[in-house]
Amino acid sequence: MNRLDALTSWDADWAGLRVVVAGIGLSGFSAADTLIELGAAVVVVDGRDTEENRAKADTLKIVGAREVLLGAEHGSALPDVGGEPAELVVTSPGWSPQTPLLAAAADAGIPLWGDVELAWRVRERAGRRTAEWLAITGTNGKTTTVGMAESMLQAAGLRAIAAGNVGTPILDAVRDPIGYDVIAVELSSFQLHWTHSMSPLASVVLNVAEDHVDWHGSYAAYLADKAKIYERTKIACVYNAEQRETEEMVEAADVVEGCRAIGFTTGMPAVSMVGVVERLLVDRAYIQERRDSAAELASLADLGDLAPRHQVANALAAAALVRAYGVEPAAVREGLRRFDPGSHRIQKVLEQAGVLWVNDSKATNPHAASASLASFSSVVWIAGGLSKGVNYDELIADHARRLKAVVLIGTDNSALLASLRRHAPDVPVIDVPPEETEDRMPTSGVPAGESVMAAAVEAAAGLAADGDTVLMAPAAASMDQFTSYAHRGNAFMEAVRRFGEGQAPSTKEQ
Template structure:
């Protein structure tokens, strides 16, 4: 049964891999459509058993402690995004000729079903499913998606930011609320498992090595990111400063008439968005774009106005304009937008030193953008490197660094890069991993910093060696800064 040809779900044997948020969402939705659903998960904790009991009460079978064996008679496997594609369950599916897709693919396939159900329930005429404006990239996805949703709302459109953030996308598609358009964040994992998705317009914000342990190579990672452009009808938005994103547009199979739209922090050429004298401008969706530009907003309307965030705003504006949004809504939406915590968040100023939490900078590309926004910097870094190297990052940031405090499992990799490319920068190596490690890191950073400096948590690494997630790491940093402030009060 090819996933692109699925039109009837009743009676199909569907295996859902993973008992997380997206897996539970997919299992409930497919069971509600009459599918015979079995969820498999390698865990067997008390939490797993509690979630399993809830699903079993809804008619879903759950198999805990074994995520490698394909249930007999499976017609389709629906996987959670993070499951690696070379796992034994998927090898068994391939051997049996069974397709493997993700929850985003299921959401896309259920759009028509959802509209049929909505029309039948309300008695209103059937509408076309809400178009998707999709966003991916190594960094900035969530912020840009939320910016886009804010702009669309300012234009009076019914929308939601979904996908890799917020409510599971299947729940949004099948929910009772009607949308005009969806702002959809898609990770490389989700795109890998979503062969049928065809957005109205899409953007790839940037490409840098990340998740290579999952994808196997940079080429495979880029290929999965590039899937977002497949079938675009109006605009493929790319980063003019990152040629790899433009290359993906060139390679994409799009609908006739779909345009390549670039964004740049400099003055834009025709069919581009950019910045002129502190103004965000559109030279793509205007009459006579060879000569004219449309003012959209001021750089000061972007929060925070760091260079990488201005790039995010330009990408969001390009997608909104591709959907026909008026310039005033771009400005109002950017003014209304407030970034999530742990994304270049000002924590406090202590002794003339500013403390900034960018715990979300979990890879070198994100850390590079964060470091570029401040000078001089005492940098707190380290964690799980996920196969990354740090030479290029350190080379670019070296002149900005007052000092560095390293912590986490792979801190030695950063220390070695610093020794090669910034030997004059003082480095504190913290071996401790206990709950007081972050406070120790902040105290060491405060010792290295001078008034006017910024102490920046931009780890360039994942957090799971010491913290449950990047949010917990950021919270620990903020708590440590507050304790430091109390000590110096």
Template sequence: MNTNLDNLTTWDADWSHLSVVVTGLGVTGFSVADTLAELGADVLVVDGKDTQANRQAADTLKIVGVKEVQLGAHAVQGLPDAHLIGDKIDLVITSPGWRPDNPVLIAAQAAGIPIWGDVEFAWRVRQREGRRTAQWVVLTGTNGKTTVATMAQSMARAQGLDAVAVGNVGRPILDAIRYPDGFDLLIVELSSFQLHWLHHVEPEASVVLNLAEDHLDWHGGFDNYAAAKAKIYENTRIAAIYNDDEPMTIRMVEDADVLEGCRAIGITTDTPQRSMLGVVDDLLVDRAYLANRATQALELAQFADIGNPAPKHMVFNALAAAALVRAVGVEPAAVQAGLRSYEPEPHRIQAVAHFHDVLWVNDSKGTNPHATDAALATYDPIIWIAGGLSKGASYEHLVQTHKSHLKAVILIGSDQQPIIEALQRHAPEVPIHADYLKHTTVDFADGAAVMHHVVRLAHQLAEPHDTVLLSPAAASMDQFENYNVRGEKFTEAIAQLLADLNYPGH
């Protein structure tokens, strides 16, 4: 077994002696295997799904030099036979979604084989002779990560930096590492899954945006989930950024082993204290990244630069993005310019239709109660479309907080009981619609067909000035491929409804 992984810290190191098992053949696993093959390592990929798409990906990887790809349930029952990669396994690099209790990973741990994630690997190959080495700023949180990452990208680009948001945002980090011209700045969005397998990076700035129950089944409880999130602060160079409204993030910064000279920087949607970014009237201001912060603040932007109106959660997101990029020298004018040119991501509190004085909002990215909290706080009254895979989350606080906004609830998904119980306990007067497929032949698993009926039911229930809000507070995989598809099927069903109504313009 190789014992010199500590020496593999640049692209130009000798990776050719390494024998690596890569778990997963999705976007991340493919990028890992492809990169390892380019570096000359012996690579064997395993994935439990023997699909046409995976077979095509396997064929491509073999063309570029991957030794073997094994697909199907048998391939993930334990460590593969290493005879095809030098009769040894030096390292396992796992895809983010693979649970720690997967038999392959358990076997690797039992055998004393190191396990990395793709981010650990990317950090080790980030330096390459003849190319720029990008600075990293990193962020995580239960909700808002992608919005903050893409806002920060917009601000950095307004400064003139070659910047790109990578990681959990959708673009594999290794694709950016391998980009021929390199980048000035990588804005790295990290999920709790990725952080679980992370051992050592040294970002310029780091932030945990917020923390709520999510992925508890994967991590085996909230404490483990929080511990994974807290790892993001380790070895931060310049700014360890916390949410002043969430004491747990403050404690994470206090407990982190950061590099000498790193400062704690706070974010608040209230008036900021020294070394914080916050709000004064309708302005976003900075009392952290200036020498005379004891007595002065820099104006960064106005609420109108974010939107009209500017929801509180978006103000917070803008402040978090600004805190990250200000750490690497982005000027206030670029912060404002980046916000003005920023285009919000789809499926996150996205108004998709307005007819008969009813607003239809797609918040399919609301995959947990904490995310849906922001959406329910934004509108009133609401016909709420909710449900899916709850991932062990509780809906008690969510329903209790927003019950006065709820006019009716339409349930989708397989795991409806936790929401039903919360509604019955805290909002018994709110009608619950869960049996709308009773007299149809629609298969519950056919998400597109289900959404067709949901939208028509919502149209029947809605009155002028209502908002129909798809914010499921749950994952989507029981009825849809992912939350993007769920949101797309919602908007497609609305478009079909408008066509059937012969509504002008449709």
């Protein structure tokens, strides 16, 4: 029997296990710290030799890391651990399988885990409660749904936390001194790729669309990694009844005997589904009388001022997950009322002169932007950025009728512009070029991102009229001109605030 096969609890014999941890970010640091605490012999590798990483390295060395190797030269080969070959590699989720170090481990037959796999294996510990996992993935909506589920669980009086690809690393949640009743686990496709034995109580794929093809190698491979979330699910595989691909994933999954398929829909639910009836969120899955009745869970009003269709879908998915654990309808409603969606997700910024200004900087791909655009009828759309190689034709074709005008930001919008010309040739397009940003900076001292966003808001204001929505949902990543989607969203909100107060644009010399 392979030694790793026996490592299925905190109290197993981890002592001396030779492990290479790839990456020293949040998840990598957490994995290394956990393994050191377990008594493993740990070497950490990260290609970035930064001040922040050196500080983390010093901490890990103090607590017992054998070695921490920083710098690009260390990512090209798999290091030994104490002069002997590694027995296991635990990788941070962002590391591609094609990375030379990981490829070398695979070629040598060395098992590769992610931090989620490690967390699943150490979750059971003598003298501490063991949490059930509600596992959540999807191209879009993961963070919102995991937050809603956490809020519902806490409203039910449970000790619960959202962890994983959001906020708290999953290993930190698992190592909590008290322990949790339930963990709502957000999982990216990267994390799922490196997960092999997880068996959640309930799981969901919210939606799928082309994304991260560069990392996975193909869309089919991306879908296959998403589908892994359903494997070994115990109580409920929750799927999107409006997207057949997710139901097919459930049909193909090898689940625990007795596990049910539960659908969610923003329309009228069939039996074994949750859905919407006359502005009420209802359950026809977890009640005895489901063949001829439904239980009220909440109303659309409980979701706040803006309740676009995809937000309703997220709420229903979260409800289906927590109902699998046994949460009562009253706690679902209270959880939704308490839930704060946070910034940069369909966030109302200003309503003035009949124009609604909305920040959805979190819409970093076409699928997310499509959900935003579908929520409004006449849109001045601020879009563009780092496209990650995706295609925009379907997005533009689906929403051309809603577009009053488009304001483009970003350093290279050739793909988006080409799609607009093909599918919305009559829609006016204003391109805010990077050169304009650079020209303004010497006199204003305003960083490039803030400057280009102020110019975009200025252009949008000149195009919008009573009844229009100015929607900043870029359908692209932010790193070409901003440090993050949050930075981009904050720049938009600040520019809109200045516009609303009648101030001169911040890009101009005062």
